[in-house]
Structure formats: structure tokens, C-alpha cells
Amino acid sequence: MQLSAAPYEERLTAPRSWWFVSFLVGLSMALILLPFGTLPLLGGLVGGTAVAAVVASSYGSLRIRVVGDSLIAGEAKIPVAALGETQILDAEEARAWRTHKADTRAFLLLRSYIPTALKVEVTDPDDPTPYLYLSTREPERLAQALAAAREAAA
Numbered sequence: 001m002q003l004s005a006a007p008y009e010e011r012l013t014a015p016r017s018w019w020f021v022s023f024l025v026g027l028s029m030a031l032i033l034l035p036f037g038t039l040p041l042l043g044g045l046v047g048g049t050a051v052a053a054v055v056a057s058s059y060g061s062l063r064i065r066v067v068g069d070s071l072i073a074g075e076a077k078i079p080v081a082a083l084g085e086t087q088i089l090d091a092e093e094a095r096a097w098r099t100h101k102a103d104t105r106a107f108l109l110l111r112s113y114i115p116t117a118l119k120v121e122v123t124d125p126d127d128p129t130p131y132l133y134l135s136t137r138e139p140e141r142l143a144q145a146l147a148a149a150r151e152a153a154a
Helices: 016-036 038-059 091-098 139-153
Strands: 008-011 063-067 070-073 076-079 083-089 107-109 117-122 131-135
Touching: 008 139, 016 038, 063 139, 070 131, 070 139, 083 091, 083 139, 091 117, 091 131, 117 139
Parallel strands: 107 131
Antiparallel strands: 008 063, 063 070, 070 076, 083 117, 117 131
């Protein structure tokens, strides 16, 4: 059964400070090109800022969605029937699962600037991935959406 609307959707956008850093990159390019004149200086400011902003935007363009009977996390698309228990991770627990508790076979959708996460067990016996680690600002809502999708698919 397919749901008509996505019960959960989140874009993992880059923090505001990264946009300021993008401007500083442009300013640095402008200062590098200062000896060549005013036009190269302006080109460096605009071009450097634009390139840095594109990089920041592309890094923050990942989405996590629960649509119908699937979880779409970045490039991965997983049916909710293949997912088991969810564990909401606070900032301290999320850091532990990103570092010393991490399994090298796990699917990690990491964004260091997002302190909370959701750990979702993978129950498919054919899949070597033990769990999904998803950086999310709203782990409770994502867990509820997965539970609702699992119930709707059953």
C-alpha cells in the first residue's frame, strides 16, 4: 500500500556559519587577486564566494524521506519491511556510535554539525549491513514515521 504523501522529509542543510565561511573564502580570493586590479578583485570575491557556496550547498543537499513503504536516505533506498528496531541517539550516544561503537559494515549518513541521530537495525538476512546510522535533527519524528510506514505496509 502506497501512502499519498511523505510522512517524513528532512533536508540536512549546512549550518549558517558555513555560509559566512563561503563569504570569507571569496574575500580571501579577492585579496589574492588584489595586486592585479579592481576587476580581478571583484571577480575573485564573486567567484570564490560562489564556488564555496556551491560546495556548502551540495554537501547540505542530502534528504531523509519516508515515502510509502521505503526509507530514502541520501542515495540509499531501503524497504521498511527490511528494517527493525529504531534507537534514538542523543548527542553523546550519537558520538559514540560515530566513533568507537561504529561497525564498518553499517550505512552511515553522517553530518557532524547535527548532534542527534537515529540508529535503525537492518533485519534483512541477505543484507550484510547491520544497521543504519542517520544524522537527523528530529529522530523522534523519523522513528514515528518509520513505525507508521511499517504498520501501513503490514
